[in-house]
Each structure stands twice: as structure tokens, then as C-alpha cells.
Amino acid sequence: MKETPLSNCERRFLLRAIEEKKRLDGRQTYDYRSIKISFGTDYGCCIVELGKTRVLGQVSCELVSPKLNRATEGILFFNLELSQMAAPAFEPGRQSDLLVKLNRLLERCLRNSKCIDTESLCVVAGEKVWQIRVDLHLLNHDGNIIDAASIAAVVALCHFRRPDVSVQGDEVTLYTPEERDPVPLSIHHMPICVSFAFFQQGTYLLVDPNEREERVMDGLLVIAMNKHREICTIQSSESPSSPG
Amino acid sequence: MAGLELLSDQGYRIDGRRAGELRKIQARMGVFAQADGSAYIEQGNTKALAVVYGPHEIRGSRSRALPDRALVNCQYSSATFSTGERKRRPHGDRKSCEMGLQLRQTFEAAILTQLHPRSQIDIYVQVLQADGGTYAACVNAATLAVMDAGIPMRDFVCACSAGFVDGTALADLSHVEEAAGGPQLALALLPASGQIALLEMDARLHEDHLEQVLEAAAQAARDVHTLLDRVVRQHVREASILLGD
Numbered sequence: 147m148k149e150t151p152l153s154n155c156e157r158r159f160l161l162r163a164i165e166e167k168k169r170l171d172g173r174q175t176y177d178y179r180s181i182k183i184s185f186g187t188d189y190g191c192c193i194v195e196l197g198k199t200r201v202l203g204q205v206s207c208e209l210v211s212p213k214l215n216r217a218t219e220g221i222l223f224f225n226l227e228l229s230q231m232a233a234p235a236f237e238p239g240r241q242s243d244l245l246v247k248l249n250r251l252l253e254r255c256l257r258n259s260k261c262i263d264t265e266s267l268c269v270v271a272g273e274k275v276w277q278i279r280v281d282l283h284l285l286n287h288d289g290n291i292i293d294a295a296s297i298a299a300v301v302a303l304c305h306f307r308r309p310d311v312s313v314q315g316d317e318v319t320l321y322t323p324e325e326r327d328p329v330p331l332s333i334h335h336m337p338i339c340v341s342f343a344f345f346q347q348g349t350y351l352l353v354d355p356n357e358r359e360e361r362v363m364d365g366l367l368v369i370a371m372n373k374h375r376e377i378c379t380i381q382s383s384e385s386p387s388s389p390g
Numbered sequence: 391m392a393g394l395e396l397l398s399d400q401g402y403r404i405d406g407r408r409a410g411e412l413r414k415i416q417a418r419m420g421v422f423a424q425a426d427g428s429a430y431i432e433q434g435n436t437k438a439l440a441v442v443y444g445p446h447e448i449r450g451s452r453s454r455a456l457p458d459r460a461l462v463n464c465q466y467s468s469a470t471f472s473t474g475e476r477k478r479r480p481h482g483d484r485k486s487c488e489m490g491l492q493l494r495q496t497f498e499a500a501i502l503t504q505l506h507p508r509s510q511i512d513i514y515v516q517v518l519q520a521d522g523g524t525y526a527a528c529v530n531a532a533t534l535a536v537m538d539a540g541i542p543m544r545d546f547v548c549a550c551s552a553g554f555v556d557g558t559a560l561a562d563l564s565h566v567e568e569a570a571g572g573p574q575l576a577l578a579l580l581p582a583s584g585q586i587a588l589l590e591m592d593a594r595l596h597e598d599h600l601e602q603v604l605e606a607a608a609q610a611a612r613d614v615h616t617l618l619d620r621v622v623r624q625h626v627r628e629a630s631i632l633l634g635d
Contacts, residue, residue: 215475243491250488258592260571335594367589377600380575380591384495 149235152361160362164350170358171197178354183301189328190306194298197356198288203298204281205306209320212268212275220267221277224252226284226295233287233357248292251381252282255337255370256299259378263332269311269318276308278331289356292368296339306331337378339370396555396567404566405434412550412562412610413523415617417530419538419625427539431531434564435521440531442539444511459503461510464493466528468517489515489525492588496529496549496578499587502542511541522565523551525576525590530614537622547587548614549578552607554599559606577607581615584608 160170167175179197186192190205212219226249228236256262267276280302282295307328310321343355343363355363370379397403407413413434422428427442448455455461466489467481480486497513513536515528529549536543552575553560553567560567568574573595578587595603 242487246484246487247491250484253484254592259594371597372594375597376594377573377591377597378594380589382586382589384499 149233152358156358157362160358161345164345164352164359167350169352171356173354175351176353179356181297183297185305190302192298192301192305193285194294194301196290196294196297196354198286199290199294200285201291201294201298202283202285203295203302205302206279206281207306207308208277208279209269209274209311210277211273216264217272218268218275219264220262220275222257222262222264223277223279224249224256224282224299225280226252226282226291228284228287228291231286232284236287247383248295251292251339251368251379252295252299254381255296255339255379256280259335259337259370259372261300261333261335261337261372261378262303263334266332270313274318278303278306278308287357289358289360290341290354293339293341293354296337296370300336300338303331304333304336335372335374335376337370337372339368339379342367342369396570396572397558397560401558403560405564407562409558410561410606410609412613413564415530415614417534417618417621419534419621420629425535425539427535427537427541429531429534429538431527431534433523433527433530433562435519436523436527437518438524438527438531439516439518440528440535441514441516442512442532442535442541443514444539445506445509445541446512448508448510455508455510458507460501460506460508462494462498462501462503462513463510464490464497464513464515464532466490466493466515466517468520468524472517472520489528492525492590493528493532496547496587497532497536499585500533500543500545500547500580501536502544505542511536520565522563522568526550526562526578526614529578530618534618534621538625545580545582546615546618547578548581548611548618549576549588550607550610550614551576552603552610554595554603557599559599559603561606561610573603575603575607577604577611579608579611579615581612 182195184193192203194201228241230236280299282298284291307330310326310329312319343352343359344365365384368381371377415433417431419429421430425441429440431438445460466486470477470480513532515532517524526549529547533547551563553563554573573593575591577589
């Protein structure tokens with residue numbers, strides 16, 4: 147189903163309100179919506195609610211052979227899916243641009259900043275490493291998917307426990323959770339994305355845009371930082387509706 | 391690689407450049423006769439080719455036509471022999487799609503799309519050899535190609551990459567410097583107005599150093615602008631000599 151277009155009077159109303167520093171839900175310009183994190187029964191399963199935007203994250207692991215040029219490092223794989231229940235506009239064929247953008251941003255934010263110690267995921271160098279797979283599903287779209295997704299990914303990774311392994315010579319023993327307690331992943335730092343929406347060619351800035359504000363914004367700036375004041379990723383993007 | 395010093399004590403990088411120095415840039419416009427506009431650029435060892443078709447009628451579904459401006463369609467392809475290890479898929483994978491989207495975003499900001507409603511402008515970029523700074527080389531090549539095609543733009547779009555090693559900001563990273571894993575910033579700038587078309591940064595950089603790296607990238611982009619300007623003027627001069635003006 148094609149996205150219902152935003153009427154001109156609603157667009158004008160939103161822009162005028164932003165000029166007067168008012169937001170529809172009563173927030174200040176730099177306020178976040180309330181964040182709620184809940185966990186599932188499995189290790190590595192979490193649901194993050196950022197206002198009404200809901201993302202489900204699930205981490206799973208598998209023993210695989212490593213990449214040829216990185217024989218001593220584990221593999222991290224991220225996948226964000228925009229479920230059809232999130233918004234009527236999300237259909238299997240129609241989402242590719244947004245999907246690629248979000249996935250690549252998540253990959254760069256979490257993988258390139260080395261938040262997980264991939265060397266600790268190595269079991270037998272060159273033969274067996276852990277492949278950690280983070281699956282994120284957007285359940286409800288009310289703006290600012292990237293922030294909710296990054297929070298869900300980080301929380302799920304922190305919550306996850308992988309099975310314990312021991313190596314004796316050539317023998318690799320994988321213990322079940324009953325035999326030995328599962329081991330947490332070693333996490334160096336936690337990068338969290340913060341989105342800034344621009345209006346009127348950069349004159350007005352809003353943090354955590356909701357779905358309506360995203361439709362009228364000129365551009366989006368995503369900055370991912372951790373608590374050590376290090377910037378992990380910056381990405382600026384123009385909204386397709388902006389005049390350029 | 392262990393023991394590889396990206397910046398020596400005397401301030402020289404691995405290829406002998408200074409911290410803020412760009413690699414040698416050579417560019418040519420009008421490389422292909424068939425295309426509306428084309429350009430070839432060499433930034434050090436990074437070689438990129440850009441071809442522009444347009445503005446022409448929208449191909450495929452008419453429903454994608456925008457009533458008030460042109461659609462910019464960018465495709466990025468990196469040859470299988472462009473990197474050290476042979477690549478399996480030249481295009482269609484996630485990174486190439488992302489590059490295409492970023493190029494589109496960069497050029498939608500610069501091209502005056504309002505002058506060509508309901509039409510399409512295609513920009514195809516091919517990387518022949520990737521030695522770091524592929525996004526910057528693609529943007530620079532595509533700028534020249536769009537100019538060659540005669541499509542009106544707000545300004546040149548000049549891009550450059552920058553990194554940060556040992557407290558100094560480096561401009562125009564080569565592949566070795568990128569692979570070392572330090573922070574990398576890619577900046578696309580419209581030099582006359584100083585507007586940023588695209589800003590992207592990877593890996594961890596302390597927020598105190600951001601200003602320095604941004605400034606290095608912006609200065610490098612302005613240097614690229616001087617070079618590209620010279621190339622365009624040279625090309626126009628040659629073309630007018632051939633026409634006998």
C-alpha cells in the first residue's frame with residue numbers, strides 16, 4: 147500500500163509549530179520519548195519501546211568457519227527487518243532504500259566501532275569461530291527507527307549468553323546450558339545512536355523525531371556515541387521530500 | 391600489519407605525504423562519445439569512471455515521476471579486479487546499494503532538479519581501482535561528468551576523506567590507512583556556500599577531535615575544488631579551440 151501523503155495544511159501546521167519551538171506531543175526540542183526495555187525468556191531477547199516505536203531484538207550464535215582474511219576473529223552479523231505490521235507502507239518489495247540505509251548504519255555503528263571483542267569469539271583459529279547474529283524486527287513505526295534499533299541491538303548483545311566451549315588439543319567440547327553456565331559476550335563499549343531532525347535548511351533542530359515530524363523534515367543527522375565521549379558514527383542524510 | 395607507522399616522528403605518512411596533503415589528482419572529461427556526460431578521475435591509485443545520461447524520460451514505471459523535479463538515479467559498481475582480493479559481486483550487495491544511495495543524496499542536493507520536472511538523470515559510477523577514498527573519487531568524477539553533460543548544478547561537489555592518527559588529522563586516506571582501523575570521515579562539500587552535502591564517519595573518535603578532523607576534510611575538499619575547477623576550464627578551452635571560436 148502506498149504511503150498516504152501528508153496534506154499541505156498539516157505540513158504547514160507542523161512547521162509553524164516547530165518554528166515556535168512547540169512539538170505535537172508536548173516535548174521540548176531536545177527531549178526524548180520515554181524508553182521502556184523488557185526482556186524475553188531466552189538470553190538475548192529484548193523489546194525496546196521508544197514512545198510508540200517498538201523494536202524486537204534477538205541474538206543467536208553458531209559455530210562456523212571464519213572468514214579467510216580474518217582467521218582469528220568471530221563474525222558479527224546484523225539484520226534489521228521492517229515488518230509489515232509496523233506501517234501500512236512497508237511491503238516486501240517497496241522498502242529497499244530505507245532498509246539498506248538502516249542496515250548499513252547499524253552495521254557501521256556496531257561493527258566498525260568494535261563494540262564486541264571479536265577475538266574472544268575465536269574457538270580454534272582458522273577453523274571454528276562463533277558467529278553472532280543479531281536479528282532486529284521493527285514491530286511498530288512511530289518515527290526514529292534507528293535509535294530504537296541501536297538500543298535494542300546493544301541491549302540484546304549485553305543480555306546474551308553463549309554456550310561455554312573448551313578446547314583440549316584437537317578436541318572441541320561444546321557444553322549445554324545444563325552442564326556449564328553460558329558465558330556473556332565481552333563488550334568494550336555501548337554505542338547508542340541519537341537522531342537529530344533538521345527543518346528549514348538547518349534552522350531548527352529536533353531530537354528524536356516522531357513519524358509526523360520525520361515526514362516534514364529536511365534532513366536527518368545521526369550521531370552514535372558511547373559513554374567515554376567517543377563518536378562512533380556520524381551520518382547525515384537528506385529527506386527525499388526536501389527541496390534539496 | 392604490526393609495526394606499521396601511519397605517521398612518522400617527522401610527520402611523514404607511509405607514502406611520504408604530509409598530514410594535510412592530497413594525493414595526485416588527474417582528471418579528464420568527455421571520455422565517452424555515447425554518453426551525455428562522462429569523466430575519469432585518478433586520485434593517487436584510486437581510479438573512478440563516471441557516466442551521466444540525462445535528463446531524459448523516466449524509464450520503467452511512470453508512477454515514480456516527480457511532478458516538480460527530476461529523479462536522480464545513481465548506481466555504484468566496483469570492478470571485481472578493483473581490490474586486492476577478487477570481489478565476487480560487482481554490484482547488488484549492500485555496500486554498493488548504500489554507496490548508490492549516498493551518491494544520490496549528494497547529487498540531489500547539488501543538481502537543480504526543479505528545472506527538469508518529470509524526468510530522470512542517471513549517474514553511473516564505476517571504480518576501476520580502489521586504493522582508499524572511493525566515495526570521494528566517485529563524487530568528484532560524477533561532478534565532472536554532470537558538468538560535462540551540461541546539467542545545471544548549484545556548485546561543484548567536492549569530496550575528500552580524512553582520518554585521525556596520533557593527535558593529527560590526516561587528509562585523503564589511502565587503503566592502508568583506512569584498513570588500519572582508525573576513524574574515517576567522508577565529507578562532500580559545495581565549496582562556494584560551504585554547505586555540506588554528505589557527512590559520514592566511522593569508527594571511534596573522541597568528540598574533542600571532531601572539529602580538527604572536520605576542518606582537515608573541509609580544507610582538503612576545497613583543495614580538490616581548485617583542481618577540478620582547473621580541469622573544467624582546461625576542457626572548455628580545448629573544446630572551444632576545436633570548434634574554432
